[in-house]
Structures are given as C-alpha cells and as structure tokens.
Amino acid sequence: MIKxxxxxxxxxLEFSKSSVQNDTLNKINEHIKVLFIPQKxxxxxxFQEIEMKTDTLLFINPYVIVKPCETIGGQLMHFNKDFxxxxxxxxxxxxxxxxxxxxxxxxxxxxxxxxSADIQKIISDIQSELKNEDSGTEEMLRTLLKLIILKSxxxxxxxxxxxxxxxxxxxxxxxKFSKLVEQHFKxxxxxxxxxxxxxxxxxxxxxxxxxxxxxxxNEIIKNRIILESKRLLVxxxxxxxEIAYTLNYEDDAYFVRFFTKHTGISPTSFRKQF
Numbered sequence: 001m002i003k004x005x006x007x008x009x010x011x012x013l014e015f016s017k018s019s020v021q022n023d024t025l026n027k028i029n030e031h032i033k034v035l036f037i038p039q040k041x042x043x044x045x046x047f048q049e050i051e052m053k054t055d056t057l058l059f060i061n062p063y064v065i066v067k068p069c070e071t072i073g074g075q076l077m078h079f080n081k082d083f084x085x086x087x088x089x090x091x092x093x094x095x096x097x098x099x100x101x102x103x104x105x106x107x108x109x110x111x112x113x114x115x116s117a118d119i120q121k122i123i124s125d126i127q128s129e130l131k132n133e134d135s136g137t138e139e140m141l142r143t144l145l146k147l148i149i150l151k152s153x154x155x156x157x158x159x160x161x162x163x164x165x166x167x168x169x170x171x172x173x174x175x176k177f178s179k180l181v182e183q184h185f186k187x188x189x190x191x192x193x194x195x196x197x198x199x200x201x202x203x204x205x206x207x208x209x210x211x212x213x214x215x216x217x218n219e220i221i222k223n224r225i226i227l228e229s230k231r232l233l234v235x236x237x238x239x240x241x242e243i244a245y246t247l248n249y250e251d252d253a254y255f256v257r258f259f260t261k262h263t264g265i266s267p268t269s270f271r272k273q274f
Contacts (some may be wrong), residue, residue, distance in 0.1 A: 014072030055116035
C-alpha cells in the first residue's frame with residue numbers, strides 16, 4: 001500500500017520471497033527504505049547475502065539493491081525525500097544521520113525480543129494509518145517513521161558503545177569521511193584526495209579512521225567504486241568501457257584489472273553471473 005500527499009510518497013509492503021517481485025522493487029528504487037527482517041531470514045543487499053541472527057532493522061539508501069532470498073514475514077517501509085528528507089529531519093531529531101550516511105557498513109540494528117515487539121507495534125500502527133484518509137494521516141505517518149528512526153539510533157549507539165564524547169567525535173569524523181566518499185567516489189580515488197578535502201594529511205586521516213573502522217580509508221574508497229561498478233554492470237546496458245569512463249578511468253584496461261583484482265572475476269564474467 002502506498003499513500004501520496006502531493007509530491008510526497010510513503011508506502012509499506014510485505015517483504016518476502018513469495019510476495020515481492022523485482023518490478024515492484026524497481027518502482028521504488030529511488031525511495032529510502034526501512035526493512036524489518038525476522039530472525040533466520042536470508043536477504044541479499046547489493047550482491048551480499050546476509051542471514052539474520054535476530055529480528056533486524058535495515059536502513060537502505062536509494063539505489064541499493066535488496067532482494068528477499070529466504071524471507072517470510074518481512075516488512076518494507078519506503079518513502080521519497082519529499083516525504084521525509086533524512087538530512088533535514090535527522091538533524092531536527094538529533095539522529096546525526098547515523099543510519100543513512102554510512103557507506104562503510106550495512107546499517108542494521110539487531111533487536112532483542114522487547115525491542116522487536118516495540119518496533120512491530122509501530123509497523124502495525126503504520127499499516128493501520130495507511131488505511132486512513134483524514135487530514136492528520138500524513139503527519140501521523142511521518143511521526144511513526146521518525147519514532148522508528150529515533151529508537152533505532154538509540155539502539156545503534158548502545159550497541160556501538162558511544163558513551164563518551166571522544167568516541168562520538170571519532171564516529172562523527174568517520175561519517176564525515178564516509179559522506180565525502182559517497183559524494184566524490186566517481187572522480188576522487190585516492191586517500192590524498194580526501195585528506196585534502198578534510199584539511200589533514202593522508203597519514204592522519206588513516207590514523208583517525210582506524211580508531212573506529214576495521215577498513216582503511218583506501219579500502220572504503222575502493223569498495224565504494226567496486227560496488228558502483230557491480231550495480232552498473234548488472235542493472236544497466238552500459239559497456240565496460242562506458243562504466244570505466246563514468247568512474248573516471250580513462251584506461252578501460254586498467255579498470256578491468258582493478259575490478260578483477262578486487263573481486264576475483266572480470267567485469268564481463270560478473271555481468272554474466274548475475
């Protein structure tokens with residue numbers, strides 16, 4: 001079910017192997033998503049299969065490809081930026097964008113039984129509200145969505161033990177770097193490029209990132225380029241040469257070597273595989 005309020009869109013659908021078709025997900029590809037996935041379910045997020053050890057919430061940015069592999073009873077809430085702009089609203093409610101400005105890991109929240117019951121109650125309220133037609137429906141849906149984001153942010157901070165200000169500052173720096181990578185990965189490929197944007201040395205950048213991430217800055221940059229390469233190979237008809245050019249590689253042979261080195265398979269073989 002989906003509601004439209006002028007240009008604002010918000011919807012909810014069952015996310016299970018039997019009920020979700022690819023064309024359904026393609027229609028909401030540009031939407032921001034919140035996924036509730038039950039324990040032991042298996043889903044695919046950008047070519048990576050993940051089995052849920054607990055009931056779990058995932059926060060999915062636009063154009064990230066998600067598929068229910070072995071999933072029963074999942075729920076997907078989706079909305080466009082006109083309905084709820086993450087950058088604006090997360091600042092308003094002090095969420096700091098932790099759940100959506102996060103290119104260095106898939107942002108998911110493991111829920112215990114009490115937390116899961118709480119979230120499922122809110123999802124049930126959303127489903128009931130979607131059936132309403134009164135003047136308060138839009139704001140009620142936005143409030144319920146904001147409640148999920150607020151509760152999830154609190155759980156995420158607890159799970160990552162963000163208690164002291166120093167740790168929080170380190171995470172904020174990682175998020176800032178992460179956001180820059182998301183904005184510039186198609187044109188800027190080196191750690192030095194991002195160190196310049198942050199007005200620090202490459203060595204200092206690597207040191208600061210190592211405090212809160214298992215991946216180095218170089219790995220974060222390269223992983224984002226590889227992910228975009230995979231998306232373009234699978235979901236467009238662009239040639240390998242066109243993809244290389246899009247990602248600012250003038251030498252497509254170098255791009256092929258780069259892709260093969262990091263994935264163990266050539267771009268052409270990867271495209272055939274998927």
